[in-house]
Amino acid sequence: MSELLEVRGLSVAYGAIEAVRDVSFTVHAGQIVSLIGSNGAGKTTILRTISGLLRPKAGEILFQGTPIHALPAHTVLGMGIAQCPEGRRLFARMTVEENLQLGAYVRRDDGIQADIDKVYDLFPVLGERRHNKAGLFSGGEQQMLAIGRALMCKPRLLMLDEPSMGLSPIMTQRIFDTVAELRDLGTTVLLVEQNALAALALSDQAYVIDLGRTTLHGTGHELLADSRVRAAYLGEEVA
Amino acid sequence: MNRLWTVLSGLGFAVAAMMPWVTFALNDGNYPAKSTLQFFDAPFLLTGFRLHLLVIGLLVVLFTFLPLPGRPRILRAAGWAGGLISLVNGAYITFKGGGLGAITAADGKVAFAAFVGVAAGALLIWSGAKAAPGIEFSWPERPSRWLAYLALLVSFAGLLLFVAAILTSGGGITNPYSAGQFMSFLAMAAGLIAALGATGVLRWIGELSEQHRYFSLLVMLGCALGLPFTSAGNEYWMTVAVNIGVYAATAIGLNIVVGLAGLLDLGYVAFMGIGAFVAANLSGAAAAAFDIHLPFIFAAIAAALVAGVFGAIVGSPTLRVRGDYLAIVTMAFGEIFVRSSQNNIGGLTGGSNAIPGIPPLELFGTGFQESISIGGYKLAGGVLYYVLIVLLVALVMGVFANLKDSRIGRAWIAIREDEDAARAMGIQTGRAKILAFLIGATLAGLAGAVFAHKTSSVSYESFRFTESVTLLAAVILGGMGTIPGAVLGASLLFVLPETLREFQDYRLMLFGLALVLIMRFRPQGLVADRHRRAELTTVDDPVEVAAR
Numbered sequence: 001m002s003e004l005l006e007v008r009g010l011s012v013a014y015g016a017i018e019a020v021r022d023v024s025f026t027v028h029a030g031q032i033v034s035l036i037g038s039n040g041a042g043k044t045t046i047l048r049t050i051s052g053l054l055r056p057k058a059g060e061i062l063f064q065g066t067p068i069h070a071l072p073a074h075t076v077l078g079m080g081i082a083q084c085p086e087g088r089r090l091f092a093r094m095t096v097e098e099n100l101q102l103g104a105y106v107r108r109d110d111g112i113q114a115d116i117d118k119v120y121d122l123f124p125v126l127g128e129r130r131h132n133k134a135g136l137f138s139g140g141e142q143q144m145l146a147i148g149r150a151l152m153c154k155p156r157l158l159m160l161d162e163p164s165m166g167l168s169p170i171m172t173q174r175i176f177d178t179v180a181e182l183r184d185l186g187t188t189v190l191l192v193e194q195n196a197l198a199a200l201a202l203s204d205q206a207y208v209i210d211l212g213r214t215t216l217h218g219t220g221h222e223l224l225a226d227s228r229v230r231a232a233y234l235g236e237e238v239a
Numbered sequence: 240m241n242r243l244w245t246v247l248s249g250l251g252f253a254v255a256a257m258m259p260w261v262t263f264a265l266n267d268g269n270y271p272a273k274s275t276l277q278f279f280d281a282p283f284l285l286t287g288f289r290l291h292l293l294v295i296g297l298l299v300v301l302f303t304f305l306p307l308p309g310r311p312r313i314l315r316a317a318g319w320a321g322g323l324i325s326l327v328n329g330a331y332i333t334f335k336g337g338g339l340g341a342i343t344a345a346d347g348k349v350a351f352a353a354f355v356g357v358a359a360g361a362l363l364i365w366s367g368a369k370a371a372p373g374i375e376f377s378w379p380e381r382p383s384r385w386l387a388y389l390a391l392l393v394s395f396a397g398l399l400l401f402v403a404a405i406l407t408s409g410g411g412i413t414n415p416y417s418a419g420q421f422m423s424f425l426a427m428a429a430g431l432i433a434a435l436g437a438t439g440v441l442r443w444i445g446e447l448s449e450q451h452r453y454f455s456l457l458v459m460l461g462c463a464l465g466l467p468f469t470s471a472g473n474e475y476w477m478t479v480a481v482n483i484g485v486y487a488a489t490a491i492g493l494n495i496v497v498g499l500a501g502l503l504d505l506g507y508v509a510f511m512g513i514g515a516f517v518a519a520n521l522s523g524a525a526a527a528a529f530d531i532h533l534p535f536i537f538a539a540i541a542a543a544l545v546a547g548v549f550g551a552i553v554g555s556p557t558l559r560v561r562g563d564y565l566a567i568v569t570m571a572f573g574e575i576f577v578r579s580s581q582n583n584i585g586g587l588t589g590g591s592n593a594i595p596g597i598p599p600l601e602l603f604g605t606g607f608q609e610s611i612s613i614g615g616y617k618l619a620g621g622v623l624y625y626v627l628i629v630l631l632v633a634l635v636m637g638v639f640a641n642l643k644d645s646r647i648g649r650a651w652i653a654i655r656e657d658e659d660a661a662r663a664m665g666i667q668t669g670r671a672k673i674l675a676f677l678i679g680a681t682l683a684g685l686a687g688a689v690f691a692h693k694t695s696s697v698s699y700e701s702f703r704f705t706e707s708v709t710l711l712a713a714v715i716l717g718g719m720g721t722i723p724g725a726v727l728g729a730s731l732l733f734v735l736p737e738t739l740r741e742f743q744d745y746r747l748m749l750f751g752l753a754l755v756l757i758m759r760f761r762p763q764g765l766v767a768d769r770h771r772r773a774e775l776t777t778v779d780d781p782v783e784v785a786a787r
Binding site (some may be wrong): 036051053072073074077078085089090091092093094101102103105106149153 | 622646649650652653656657659660661662663664665666
């Protein structure tokens with residue numbers, strides 16, 4: 001099992017405030033790896049740092065063995081790391097198709113239209129409404145489009161930031177089923193979630209982030225069974 | 240029953256056209272000659288009447304019984320046109336002449352008759368809306384090539400004559416009533432456009448020109464070059480048209496920065512100024528800082544390059560500041576430019592003396608300001624400048640259209656919509672934004688070079704904050720992100736002050752009022768861009784409706 005992404009001793013600060021402290025974790029190819037934790041734990045900061053949108057204060061990020069923490073965002077994206085940002089951040093006034101085209105902005109090959117059709121196969125509802133404005137879609141459909149847009153750059157690693165945000169439990173389940181499907185098709189996924197139950201059930205590996213540090217690590221099922229996790233994130237009394 | 244009302248209002252227009260009040264303004268100037276018919280002899284002598292008011296009235300009666308497509312909207316458009324013509328003329332007699340009881344400025348009879356026309360207009364606006372819709376009619380979606388070509392030729396030629404008629408409708412600045420005549424012609428023109436829009440023919444022509452893009456561009460260029468051959472082909476209107484062209488080219492450049500990339504630039508006219516001063520200094524003017532006389536083409540390139548470099552410099556803060564703060568930075572730059580050129584910094588701008596005596600352009604020994612004759616047809620002076628500016632605007636349009644549909648164009652639009660999301664898509668936002676400033680400034684510099692030669696004297700006074708704001712207003716008024724919008728906006732903002740000289744004191748107030756009204760009733764501008772339209776029409780948008 002090869003290591004696709006390795007984060008070692010990562011610290012990120014906003015001015016004097018340190019949001020991430022000495023975080024280390026590994027993402028193996030072909031897996032779904034989750035970072036779970038409460039609001040403000042530093043999960044989104046970690047993803048933005050991997051994407052090249054933020055610079056770390058200390059530590060390193062290796063992608064397929066190459067350090068990427070000093071590279072600009074577009075280079076990181078070109079290497080195959082796509083981020084589906086928190087709150088989806090679609091181009092609400094553009095159509096579905098235009099959003100997908102922008103997802104392929106860093107690509108210069110001519111297989112873009114074929115890949116757009118693949119996204120429509122994955123999410124038929126997007127294909128039916130390809131010329132509608134993205135802002136008119138429901139939350140779940142917008143999340144599908146956000147994932148589709150991230151897939152358009154043919155990522156080796158897909159990073160999803162809170163895909164369940166604002167979605168109904170049924171829609172959350174559908175999105176997570178799709179994430180599992182994507183893994184089975186060969187895309188590695190780094191998932192950041194507050195919805196620990198759904199995320200852990202899906203994950204091959206998971207890390208608990210608390211106040212900017214990794215506190216627990218294990219497979220999804222191990223953490224689901226862990227009493228500390230159950231107490232902190234699933235609202236159960238400690239036995 | 241409703242038909243009765245529309246017929247009545249049509250007859251109202253006809254009657255209003257016959258009444259003595261309309262003879263006012265028609266006895267003077269050269270435009271009236273065209274609209275004057277002598278119908279009756281004494282004692283029922285009518286020396287003239289508003290021909291178009293009568294025509295509108297008769298057409299309204301005809302349309303009441305003719306099942307035209309879009310009939311209610313056509314009738315309403317006629318109502319607005321006739322009503323406004325009567326209002327403008329009535330108000331004009333009342334305020335410019337001897338009060339309500341005046342026919343002409345000289346004597347006093349009854350201007351009350353104007354109210355017949357106003358009332359007929361109101362009646363028609365009210366009753367026209369309820370008229371039975373006409374027959375369903377759809378324009379052929381994909382007509383044969385030749386039919387399409389013919390339709391495009393006819394409509395663009397019509398447009399050319401229409402523009403020439405609007406320009407000359409005031410009868411020139413020597414006519415004391417030019418503003419009133421111009422406004423009543425404008426009312427009719429607006430009604431005509433609205434009525435044509437109701438029949439769907441405008442949309443059809445628009446689609447045809449999309450389908451036959453290169454042909455329509457060619458025809459448009461030909462028509463633009465045909466303006467010197469129309470009634471507007473005199474030196475005065477050629478000069479106005481060149482000024483419009485300079486500002487239209489600059490406005491298209493600004494449209495890249497503001498319309499596509501969404502970066503508010505309040506000091507943009509400075510780039511045009513930089514281009515003008517560079518060209519002035521390199522073209523052998525007596526007061527120039529350098530004693531060289533480059534051929535125009537090189538001076539223009541130098542002007543564009545220098546302006547582009549300054550564009551990149553001014554654009555560089557965009558990496559750090561956004562939105563309102565960027566607007567303030569650009570405004571400060573504009574002010575720095577004005578102050579330094581006022582103080583003749585480095586001896587490059589002539590300060591308050593300006594740089595006079597820039598030699599006019601020459602081609603094979605013919606000065607661009609001279610009149611030329613083609614095949615025995617003598618063309619007015621300044622025609623060559625007009626041709627040059629038409630070609631320049633065409634070039635700038637080509638640059639804009641290609642950029643808009645390109646990779647960088649998509650990046651700009653993405654930045655405008657959501658800069659952070661654009662970065663997440665791998666767009667190098669900093670580079671793209673500086674490039675927008677650089678290209679926009681280059682185009683403005685090029686326009687400035689033509690401006691310098693045409694006006695023959697360049698002063699800092701032409702590039703102040705008001706000019707930047709006017710340019711921005713042109714872009715917004717016309718429609719952000721579109722080429723016809725920028726051209727239309729520049730034309731309106733630079734033609735209206737010419738034809739409405741009489742209201743010069745109220746000019747800025749009227750501009751302000753017009754902008755407020757446009758923003759309230761047509762926020763996407765007169766010519767809407769597809770994206771902008773999607774963005775700003777919220778009525779059928781469930782997301783927006785839910786958010787209210």
